[in-house]
Amino acid sequence: MTTTSSTLPLPASFALDRRIQRPLVILLALAAPLVALAMGKSWVRVLDFALLYVLLAIGLNLVVGFAGLLDLGYIAFYAVGAYTWAFLASPHFGIHLPFWIVLPLGAAFAALAGIALGFPTLRLRGDYLAIVTLGFGEIIRIFMNNLNQPINITNGPQGIDSIDPLTIAGLDLSRDLDLFGFQISSLLLYYYAFLACVVFAIILVRRLQISRIGRAWAAIRDDELAAKAIGIDTRMMKLLAFALGATFGGVSGGLFAAFQGFVSPESFSLMESIVVLTMIVLGGMGNLAGVVVGAIMLTALPELLRHFAVPMQMALFGKTLLDPEVLRMLLLSLAMIVMMLVRPAGLLPARTRYAHRDRRNA
């Protein structure tokens, strides 16, 4: 695990020249599922989930990393998006709306939930916000679990299944595509759809980051009082961060519901919020590349543990002392503590500065 890495900076060779870096990343992203396919379908599935988590982490990073607001109930927005999709595109209510209606609706509901939560709480001290958001996440989960009576809305702990898949222009992503005799697996289709979303999200968030709004967020994060003193309406800006972050959560939630075909309250536990938070902490708060790396690492972690940690324990001790799930929690919690103590800026600290970029191009 890299979490215990020292305070030493990463080796210089890590920072490739920009011109090589970008095409390389694109190539890697495009080829990754094909490589994974060779290792088995389950690995493509992991990649699909990794991209969903990247999307989530990008959204949470906007709130935590950019604006410095600790949101521990972020997964609730994911839930709002997922349940919106489940309600409006499944046999549960017999409604089957297309994605271009459901996805924006889910995003809008999530944003509304973000505003509803943020409006009363964002003037509070930062650490109260953490607790309130945590409570909010739990409330949403309690409602999901119990709103199956007296009127059945959420179907309770059983969740909702047979959810409509993502269908773009008549192409059903849940079925393997037959293209001139080539079988393209559904998992690959989803991968490229998600990848497109992630790239789109990165472009949008990057634009925000290097704008007056992104600077206002950074100002609030660094010194709220000084931010007010230069005229920034801190409450509005925080609310904006909250709403936009929630929007990302809502979109990824919708995609998750479509991909999985099934949602239940279990997928939206506090643990999930913590996992996404750890992705950001691990990668480097505020830094998009770091967030992406963190999200991929942590999504792959359980899979890696299953494949390597278990056989290793069998070989060493003759039995599995720590099952992968426990090991994952252990590593996550240690990652959070150790990263904050040793390398608080994350594995890839935020240091891609607006000024450098633009002035060099000017």
Add this chain to the structure above:
Amino acid sequence: METFLQQTLNGLVSGSIYALVALGYTMVYGILGLINFAHGDLLMVGALVALQTVTLLNAAVPGLHPVILLLAGVAVAVPVCMAVGYLIERIGYRRLRNAPRLAPLITAIGVSFLLQTLAMIIWGREFHVFPQLVSTTPMEPMAGVVVSPLQIFTIVVAFALMGGLMLLVNKSRLGRAMRATAENHRVAGLMGINANGVIAATFIIGSGLAALAGVLFASNYAIAHYAMGFTPGLKAFTAAVLGGIGNLPGAMVGGLVLGLVESFGAGYIEHLTFGFLNSSYQDIFAFVILGAVLIFRPSGLLGERVADRA
């Protein structure tokens, strides 16, 4: 009327446990301005260590009097929790005292999950039955209210501990040093107070109270589990905010009020919502109260007393 008295009693029992845990939150927040997320998990550690002790002792020396078992459980659980609390402060938080605010918060969350995971490794994921060491058999109903010795025991112990803590804080040298440190670390340091020592003592005392709260909690619900600390921890934090964070009497009042509100809320929620919500929503009361307090009276019922972090 009978329901009313019954709900009051139930509320006092859970409320006094919340109050014990809330004291730990509020003491630490008062001094460091830090939400020690892991505090609720110390309750869990206390309960499980006590359970382990009781189980081992009972196996080694069968037929011991339940009270002796209980005392033994407490005698082990309290120091263990104190040690854990001290280590958390020493390793996790001390280095981050001047770091940006997010850092200690994130560490605290990490510590909370670490404790839960370690407990899961040691005691597994299953729910353990916590033995009835104090009788839960209801006594003669008084005014139609059913009271068990355990409930009386819980309330008495909790109030005794709270009284003891107030004495400690208001009358002892350590208490004075704690109050001075809460006022301002650096000045307290200049006055010759060992601020690090005082902060460590605060964690140790809070952890001891959490251990006892854990034993009381587990006894009342007859259950112990690796994640059992989460909900009461969150509620206790709510209680601390409700009473005014940093304010010790506030934490006690907040705990009791929260316990009562929950108990009445659970009893009457069906009537209040015309049957739409039932008692499975009991847990949302704490959050609703927390939200309401933070919006309408962020300094709590008795006013907050928070360290000057400037």
Add this chain to the structure above:
Amino acid sequence: MITLLESRAVNKRFGGLKALTDVSLTIRKGEVYGLIGPNGAGKTTFFNVLTGAYAIDGGEFVMNGSELPSAKPHLVVQHGIARTFQNIRLFRELTALENVMAGHHIRSSAGVWGILTQSRAAREEERLMQERALEILDYVGIGRHADTVARNLSYGDQRRLEIARALATEPQLLALDEPAAGMNATETAGLRTLVETIRKDGITVLLIEHDVKLIMGLCDRVAVLDFGKKIAEGTPAEVQRDPDVIRAYLGGHRAH
């Protein structure tokens, strides 16, 4: 002379303590106005009430004929008042350039949609903001540090950056809270030149300062606060001769 800012019987209490009692002063357009007084006289409190960091308990501030909002710092800036802090408060992780550009926030208007779509207006505004920010950095004399992260700047440069950030809000009144605190003689001299330039360019300056020499050399008029009350107002020379001021500084009536 045109009045820029007027404080009318401003009061501020902290619990039972009266930090400001009926403080009335008039700052004229284009002058450098000094606010002095012994420690704890209420200078910084006056600043904080003026700039909206604290709520006002009585009286009002009138800027260009309109009353300033109370306890709304971000709105006060829109009325044309910018401030610096006694203990420097920069956005530590941002570069000098970004700090100044953040100061342009209220003078820019790109919204979420414009930014996400990178509309021509938004891009143009961003470009102008950056240009202007570089100009301001040059103006205060730290243009070469544009890409340096704020926390890595020297102390004197941090002070200058804070002034640059305040200037970026395009204020009519620049309020400096002990700008020379912690500076050495060279840095103070540089600061003095900078304030004079700022005045020459038509920005009114309100200055809290301990350094009496700096105040006397720089200010057109001075007010003296003691125990939250204004005890004198006038040219530096007048104030220096004022018996109340002498007593306040020598501590005559401070003996208990």
